[in-house]
Amino acid sequence: MTLSVSLRADRPVPLEVAFEVAPGELLALVGHSGSGKTTILRSIAGLWTPSSGQVRAGGTVWLDTGAGIDLAVHRRSIGFVFQSYALFPHMTALGNVLTAMATPDRAEAARLLDLVNLHGLADRKPAQLSGGQQQRVALARALARKPSVLLLDEPFSAVDRATRERLHAEIIALRSHLAMPVVLVTHDMNEAQLLADRMLVIQNGRLVREGTTAQVMADADALRAMGIREVAALLPAVIAGIEEDGLTRLDTATGPIFLPGVQGDPGTRLRVRIMAHEIILSRARPTGLSAQNILPARVTKLTQGDGPAVTVHLSVGEAELLARITRRAARDLALAPGDRVHAVLKAMSVARDHIAPASRHV
Structure with a gap:
């Protein structure tokens, strides 16, 4: 009821x-x-x-x-x-x-x-x-x-x-x-x-x-x-397994990400809380970076608040990811709704308390 x-x-x-x-x-x-x-x-x-x-x-x-x-x-x-x-x-x-x-x-x-x-x-x-x-x-x-x-x-x-x-x-x-x-x-x-x-x-x-x-x-x-x-935003993911380097592979709607300290059996659905300031955006797929977490995304909206920051709303599968970048970076990237970009996340930037099992509504 x-x-x-x-x-x-x-x-x-x-x-x-x-x-x-x-x-x-x-x-x-x-x-x-x-x-x-x-x-x-x-x-x-x-x-x-x-x-x-x-x-x-x-x-x-x-x-x-x-x-x-x-x-x-x-x-x-x-x-x-x-x-x-x-x-x-x-x-x-x-x-x-x-x-x-x-x-x-x-x-x-x-x-x-x-x-x-x-x-x-x-x-x-x-x-x-x-x-x-x-x-x-x-x-x-x-x-x-x-x-x-x-x-x-x-x-x-x-x-x-x-x-x-x-x-x-x-x-x-x-x-x-x-x-x-x-x-x-x-x-x-x-x-x-x-x-x-x-x-x-x-x-x-x-x-x-x-x-x-x-x-x-x-x-x-x-x-x-x-x-x-x-x-911050929540990214739905599923545990795929543990890699040789000890990182846990999580499958998302647009690709895998690798994070430390994730608990659960393969197939477990999770929600990962990702802070907007931890996201790096790139037009082309980055190469030569230590970051392993590179997700294809589409820009849906840009929100400009007070100060030098711009919040970029990104569509990642059916989920929304948020990136907090400077106005200068947004201008240099020439971002607009509909643009395709790559969102890069450092594995060590996600804390353990930012990961929780997924509810049935997610």
Whole structure:
């Protein structure tokens, strides 16, 4: 079922947003602290009521202030993962999951713990689990409600970077089992880009940009709203194997690229986040360079922002790549929409946390 949201409020922050989330889609609400992201999530969950608005899950109305409808939290079919996890400290992992079930089912609770990679830890209490493991229990508990909508409120902010990377991969893998709309609140644009199908950039309670991850990350205004100076794009790829020099070969729509430290079996689909400033453009196919990653591309658009830089939008198969070059370089190359070029990427320029499994929407 599709989640439809339309909200207006004056307090605690001005709020004016409207959006939809399709079944199986992950939508990221991104913005600075105090921008209204969590207020939106709480409005969907029924934890806070706006001045006016509507929330619908499929054909079921959860909120319609004009009609006087405001269902209580327990009557809304949601799974909610809080930033603090909010686990019961005196209960085991299994006990925490069982509390969310209308009819407790130990076998089903154990299955959910296995689904989030907690096999063998059902009898441990939260204090005996790492932060990442506690987050997985909270996720299993949210799924135990068999929700129509899954809400994630900064679920990775309390864990270290290495754990966060593992959890990102697990969330994406888990999505193959989920058919409900998923709404993620985060202040981290990199996290949103790796996990989400679409982003909403929220500023002072209002929607300032909406689009796919590629569209938002290519929008200078949206990035400025988040205080981000750099742009990036996601390149879909498939692991082909390990080369003799230790680099992993990834096949893309227009050719192979070779990167270090990529984990996964041959055939695994990935999304590689490539920073725009790491791309070098050439009219002719370069020769005599140490760079092995040379992708044929077509220029679709040039965006000139403030300062000396130009963002070149490139079509690479069905994906969009972004290159950030100087105005002088763009002028010397005489670039125009429709031109064929070669995009060169240094293998060592892609960090490990810029690689994530592909979602089914990619």
